[in-house]
Amino acid sequence: MNHHPMEDDRPWYRQFWPWFIISIPATAVVASMFLIKTAVQTADGLVSDDYYKEGLAINQDLSKARFAQAMQLKAQLFLDQDTRELRAKLSGKLKDLPNQLRLQLIHPTIKGRDQDMNLLGIGDGTYTGRLPELDLASWRLSLAPENAEWKLSGRTRFPQSSRATLEP
Structure with a gap:
């Protein structure tokens, strides 16, 4: 063999x-x-249920931004990392400053993590509020008065960054 x-x-x-x-x-x-x-059990939250209505609302948002631009509005946000106090300094040609501003913190991918907070006026165009716990992300910010007459927007990486500028 x-x-x-x-x-x-x-x-x-x-x-x-x-x-x-x-x-x-x-x-x-x-x-x-x-x-x-994983895909079946996890909701993505990226797609709006009422996308047509939101598409029509874009025109209203543009008019708010145009008004803010005409009034030369701008806001500087400052975050105290230790106390989580958020200060907003509003500048521009507004005749009457609002008593309170609404700040929306919009998460880039997960709608369920969006945050709304009120900033209370303390005089001289300065507003203050306490920032909630946030994930590290590139947050989209939207600032508007109670009557939503105008709107400022911007981006920041809260809580890593301690400053942001919001413009029309």
Whole structure:
């Protein structure tokens, strides 16, 4: 009997390489099942339920920004990292400064993490409020008075950054 020293007499299912090759697509199947389960159980919150109505509201937002631009409005936000106190300094040509401002902190991807807060006027165009706990993200900011006559917007990386500028 002629027996080569490199030949292996074991059946295929007892060898390493067939199982290694089979494991590659098997791993892909298991990973895709996990991703499908995660996608079904987790809501993404990116798509608005009433996108048509929101599309029509863009024109109203533009008129608020135009009014703010005509009044040369601008706001500087300052965050005290230790106390989480947020100060807003409003400047521009408004005749009457509002008593209170509404600041919206809009998360870039998850609607459920959006935050609304009121900033109370303490005089001389300065407003103050306490910033809630936030995830580190690139937050979109929107500042408007109670009557929503004008609107300023901007972006910041609260709580990492301690300053932001809001403009029309």
